Amino acid sequence: MSYHTWQIWGIILGLGAGSYLLRLSFLGLIGNRPMPEWVLRHLRYTAVAVMPGLITPLILFPQATDGQIEPVRLGAALATIAISLWTRNATLTILGGSAVLFGLHFTLG
């Protein structure tokens, strides 16, 4: 890494300010003003529209294996989905998914 100190701080402050403005954007500007029903209908699907796409490449093409599909991670993901459907409990899902991940890692990996 060959940056001046001020450049490093420029990145930190720029990324911090930019991220904060993205977070504040709609929540800060719109406030209590009513939004049309069709906008609200789209916003209801924000979380399920962003998060599955965010993790799909992490599950199918993990960087740690240079983007190769790999049974340990794929198996852990499927087990996590199954545990979530079965227990409907976030703590048990995270603990169970991690247990399967490390279990597969030490048996297959």
Add this chain to the structure above:
Amino acid sequence: MTPISEYWRGARDGLPFILVIAPFGAVFGVVATEAGLDLAQVMGFSLLVIAGAAQFVAVQMMVENAPVLIVLAASLAVNLRMAMYSASLAPHLGALPFRKRAFISYLMVDQTYAPSILRYENRPELSPRARLGYFLGVASPIVPIWYLATWAGAVLGSAVPPGLPIDFAVPITFLALIMPMLRSPAHVVAALVSILGTLVFAFLPFNLGLLLAALLAMMAGAETERRLARRHAP
């Protein structure tokens, strides 16, 4: 359901995410320190940015000596989804005074947003103050642990033996966040479009594929909801 009782409920719901935030923050501390950042800079990232994925992207590009503006563009693109979270929280938290919305904005990360939006949609009768209490409750175990874990990673170094699949803590948490949200056919359709869209648009730079996929997924979810409602209407 007072603001106080919602706070404690939120804190309980946020607690399991410590299992992920702690190793993830520690790994960031280690990676950023090994990349050549000093302690103040490493902590600057975790205090001012609080967004794991964007921080990792920034540090990775800094290791490659990318131009400052490119580092900023690429890591901010990873955080564009926060604007979508902001829009989806606005109908629920818009009634709060500006300074409270400004504070919530600082604490807005995947793991605080997801449990909160689920709670608000399941309990529309909650008062704005109760909703604020819940959000702050979820953030209470998550955000301080993020700082602390980053500091521990930077100062103490990695106690995690190399080769462990620690990277996979993130997808596991996200699956735990997503699965409870799939509570109607429209939500399932949106999630499937999100997955397919990300794969189809994977060639786009700067994470733009994810944003495009997310927009299409929101449209697919909204359209499915509209059609199902019309079919059920008399």
